[in-house]
Each structure stands twice: as structure tokens, then as C-alpha cells.
Amino acid sequence: MAKKILIVDDEPNIVLSLEFMMKREGYEVAVAGDGEAALAQVASFVPDLVLLDVMMPKKSGYEVCQLLRADPARAGLKIVMLTAKGRDSEVAKGMALGADAYVTKPFATRDLVAQVKSLLA
């Protein structure tokens, strides 16, 4: 059975690319446009990995990440933060809050795909 990936980002332009890439790799994909929708989708769609943007309306990526990590039932869920915030301190925060990987935009699609594959292997 194909692994499931939830893409969380409020910008549809990047979502289209991500969706396209992940589907091409054979993953099952769902999309959420903000933090709250992301939490709802995690409950209903039950993804194996979340591609999580940091700057979003309602709940930031940091908050979503923290909430997901606080739930022991989802210990196996992989989280990849995907953001435009590239300072060392922000990377450190993302990792500290429990992200498995922190990818800053712009990124090479090949690298991102490799990263996702290795996390889901």
C-alpha cells in the first residue's frame, strides 16, 4: 500500500508542485491550507509524513508540529518542515520542536524527494 503524505501550505502555487512531485513518486497525497485544517486532516487522512510550512494563518507550522508531537499515538508520524525562514535559530527551533527534517525554500526538488524517501523507508 502506498504511503500517505499530507502537504500543508497556504500558497497554492507551491502546493501544486509538491503535489505533482509526490504523486509522481507514487505517494497518496492530501492537502491542507492552514494549521487547523492540517490537524483535522492528520486525524482523518492519517498520513505517514507531513510536509509542513511554517508561516500559515490560524496556526503556525511550529504550533502544529508541537501539537502533533504531543500526541503519543502519532509517534511514528514523520514531519518535514518546509519554510522560507532560513536563520539558524529558526532551523534549531524546528528541530527542537520535533521536526524530522527542516528544508528551507528554495530547495532542489530532487533533494526533497530523496529526503522524503529516506524518512519513509
Added chain:
Amino acid sequence: MNARLRFLLALGVLVLLITGPFLATAGIVLAELHDEAERAAFLATIDRWLPVGGLMTIVALFLGSHLLRLLFKQYVRGLMGMAEHLRVMLGANRDFRVAIEGPPEVQELARAANALAEQRNTLLDDVEARIATASASVAAEKNRLAALMSQLALGVIVCNLDGRILLYNQRARLQFRALAQGAPGLAGGALIGLGRSIFAILERAQIAHVLENIRQRLDKGSAEPVANFITTTRAGQLLRAQMAPVLAAGEGETGKPSISGYVLTIENITKNFEREAQRDQALQSLTDGSRAALGTIRAAVENLISDPAMEAGYRERFVAIIAEEAAGMSERLQRTMNEFADSLKTRWPLEDVLGGDIVAAAQRRIEEKLGLPTKPETLDAGLWIRADSFALIQAIVFLAARLQDHYDIRELRFRLQAEEHMAFIDLIWSGTTVSSETLYTWELEAMNVTGESSPLTLRDVIERHGGEIWYQREKAAHRAFFRFVLPVATQPAAAQESATPVTHGESRPEYYDFDLFTFSDSRIDLDRKLTDLVNAAVNTETTGLEPSAGDEIIQIGAVRALNGRLLRQEAIDQIIDPRIPLKPAGIPIHGITEDMVRGQPTIDVVLPVFHEFCADTVLVAHNAAFDMRFLQLKEARTGLKFDQPVLDTLLLSAVIHPNQESHKLEAIAARLGIDVIGRHTALGDAFVTGEVFLRMIPLLAEQGIHTLREALDAARQTYYARVKY
């Protein structure tokens, strides 16, 4: 025994002298007569002549006592009055002279006293001249230091260990004036002043911490026991301060230098900080803002590349995304550039200077160094630019030299103008045209002018300013020019302020008082010596004389005094809108009209600042009860209490000179030799009152009144103290 008692005694003796011999003779005769008949005849005779004798005695008594009174008044009282005058001469006003009046002997004495005073004056003048010569060099040195300090562009404040301010400079004053609240007339007095506490401005704990830091460094033998800190004021301003210790002369007990105070250099960096923050924000918006868009574009492009056989629908959507994101990015970049244009300029430290000054300096150097005539054409006199003035002038002179050497120009003209945020300095010449490549070559050469070489190129200088330079022709006029483009500066506030002349020009600047090094703890102690008192002379002008009937304060004047010196810079001079019509009768007295009070702050605004001004300070006022009554009537509404001790110069004058008729301020000032200028303005009267009090201190000391408590007690006991408002 006082004069009055002696007078009564003398009167008694007179009565005895006049009636005594008569009564004694009558008694002796009566005792000698043994025959009843003779005795009766004698008594009858006496009885007959008694009314005449009695009348004569009474008349004699009357004449005698009158004579006695006259003599007493002319000699004793006259001499007492003269003694007071002599004391004035001795203590306060040596040019005062005793009036030549009264009986010839007293007049003679007065003349002799005046002659003595004259002689004393000559001697004193001589001594003073010698002292003045001797101390002139010391004073000059001190003044030079103070003048130097006052001209520094950095705020400097020197404090003793208790945080009392011993010295401050003009810049520090302006910096903190900007932080003070209220109307401009008030701000001069508040916050910073000699003898005031620095803790009104800076946190006590912070200062203590930094001081401790310095002490530790000193203990470790650090060569540079200096500490820096950044702090915020109550008004939210950001200050960068440096503290350096003032070491006591001689060594402390431990053999290590001991600290007797500290020097604070203070710079208000709120503006710099805002600029910095803006720059950060610009950077942030450029990087983070671009990341997302770039990420989207890159992902789309890579998708397109990796999948050449992508179905047409997807391909179109990806291409549209790329176009959209790229357009958005361009727009954002443009917006950022516009918004943060100023903050993105080079970070070379530039100063705000008048463009005209740069041009004038460049002209001078060109004429001196190159012998090339120059002429200003159009100069925008009020144009401030941000520039590294030294490098800029060097660049201008360099260009002038090149033009002279290569193109043999005869005259160089200058034009200075502004266009929005850009200032233009044009170097104009007529005749010869230059090829535009020439300027490009010159831009990259090291700037060498008549043997003076600079490591910089013209291009470096231009870049340092975030500016530009180009060559342009005015074909119609057969002229050409080089144009420097430089950033325009907003006119700095400090420059505006310092242009206002110092109104009370005196030979000795009042920004410092090093005697305060040994002066600590300013809290009001009733046993403090009058000579050590920090006081503020206060005067109010009012709409009328009846505070309880609704009269209001319309002007407050106050000036601080410290260590026997009136601090004319530390004054409050404020007109107040009483919110009621002025009484026509009062206007000729105080000279304040309706027009003057309208639009001025109300008492609710002024009183808090005035209250702060008076903190830890003894108030001095002439007929203080009047002024205090007005202030006290406001207590309930403003909640501000003026409960410090108040000294009244009217009452103190009555203490010093009980035998003088007038205790009006003018009369006292005249007695004590004080020039009265600007009477009946609140500040003018406050100056006079303050000066009067300072001159009274030695006179009070002659009467054994040395402390604040003694002065208050003595004043309370005078007759005038019983008049109430």
C-alpha cells in the same frame, strides 16, 4: 540691658534728680523745726507755694524727659541704625554708605565710618585684584575645561558617588530636555541640574551595577576601567552610555586607587537603533520574502524539466505559476527598495552637515591650494546633507585640480540644490568640454592633490555616501559640470537648539561645580548649614491678591541656587493660562496680557514639572506666604504637596534689619547692592529673591543664625510673620 530699659531707667533717674533735692530740703527743714507753730507756718507756706513748685517740677520733668528722648533717639537709636548699616557694609554690600544725619557728633561719626569704609574698600580692592590675578589662571583653566565639555557633540555628565551631578554639558542638557515633558519654558529646569540626582534619569540599580563592575576591574589593575551599557529611559528612549571612574587624588587605604565619582558619556541612540531595525526589516523582507517565491519557481521549473512528457494541462499551470511568482518577486523587490532606500545605503558613518559649509570649505581649499578662482552660483543655504565631509571636500578639490591641470579652466563655480531626498553639488566651468570617459578614469585614480595623497579613489568616496557622480553639459550656456549626488539629511534637532543664544551670558559657565565632590546627600536636613543649602527661589505672578476668592497663578519663575551660586541656566520661566479673565488692574503690574496667556499650558500641566523642579530643595520666596497659599490651594486637585521648608526673604530681612522701615524686595535689593533687572516678571523677581537670599547668609551668620532650623525659627518670631493670607 537693652536700649528701651536703659531709657526707662534714665527717665527714673531724671525724676529723682528733679524732685529729690526739693523733697530732701523740705524734709530736713521739717526735721529741724521743733516748734509746732513754726512747723505749721512752714507747712502753710509750702502749701501755698506747692502748686507753683509742683507745676515747675512737672514742666521741668516734661522738658527733661523730652530732652532725654530726643537725645536717646538721636544718639542711641541713630547709632543702632548706623550699626546695622555698618554691618551691611561689613557683610553684604561694601559700597553701602551710612547716611549723614542726626546731631553733629553722630554725623561726624558717620563721616568717619564712611571714610574708614572708603579706606577698607581701597584695601579690599587691592587684595581682590591680587587674588583675582592669582586665581584667574586657575579659573581660566577650569573654564576652558567646561567650555570644551560644553562644545562636545557627546553628552557628558560627571557625578559623585551619591549620583549628584557635578558637571554636565550643553549636549547632555539638550538630550534630556528632549526627554522631559511639558512646555519648552519648563523643560530647562527639569531632570538635569547641578546637585540633582542622576537617578531621576537613569536606574539606580543599573548605575550601581556598572560602578561595581568598574571597581572590580580597578581591583584587578585593569588599565581601562571603563564600562559600557545601554539603557532605556522612562520615556522609552534608548541611551548608550559609557562610564569612566573619577579617581580620588592620592591612594586609598588598600593602596589601590579609590573612586570619588564617575564620568558618563551619553548618546541617544534611539534614532540609530530605529534605522538599524529598519535595515534588518528590509533584509528580512528581501531574504525571507524571496525564499518562498523562489522555492515555488524552482519546484515548478524542476518539475517541468524532470518530466518532459507532462500533460499539457499541468505544463500550462506550472508555466503560469512561474510567470506569476516571478512578477510578484520583482514587485516585492521594488517595494522594498523604495521603502527602505535610506536604510540600505552604505553603513559608513556619515555626519549631518550644512551643504553650504562643505562648499565654502572646498572653495577655500581650492583657492589656497590651486590658486583657482571660485564662485558660488546658487546655494541652498538651509540644505543639510549626510556626508563624510573630509573625504567629500578632498574629492571636490581633486576634481578641481584635474580640471585645472588637463583642461586649463579659469574659474570654477558651485551650485547646491536639492531634489527630494537627493542633494546635488555641481562643479561648473565654461568653455572646454570633457569626454565622458575622462571622468570614469578619474573616478578610479587615487586622489592626489599637490602632494597630498589619499588612499581613496573618487569612486570610493561616492560609494561611501551611497551617492553618484556624472558629467553633464549645458550646451546653450557653453558650460559643463560634474554633479555629485548625495543623501539629504533632515535638519538635526540638536543643531537647531544650539543655535539659540545662551541668554544669561556670564563669565563663569554654570554647567559645573566641582565642589560637589565632597557634597553628598541632598535630602533636606533642618540642621544643614545655610551655606550648603540647595534652594530654589520662586516667584509667581497672579491675577490678583486673593487666592481664596478665585485668583489664579499666571506665571511661575524659579531658579536654583547651590554652593552660594545662582544657577541661571537651571530656571523655570512659564506663563500659565489661568482659564479665567485677567483683571485689568493687574496688567500694568505684571505686564501679562490676555494674548500672552491664551494657548499656554494650564496649571495642571505646569505644576507637576514645577514640583519635580522643587524636589529635595528648600524654597525661597519674598513674602512666601502669598506664593505658598496659591500653591497649597492646588494641592487637593493635583495631589502635589509643596511641604518642603520655605524661607521668606521678607521675614529674614526683618530678622537682620529690625530697625529699617521698608522690607520690600526693591528696598532690600538696594540695601544689599543687587542690581534689579526685570522686576515684576516672575523669573526676574525670582533672580532678585535668590540673590538677596545668598547675600543674607553672611548677615544671618553674624546674628548666630547658621542652620536652616535657626533661620526658620528666627523668621517665625518676627512681627511680619503674623500677617496671614
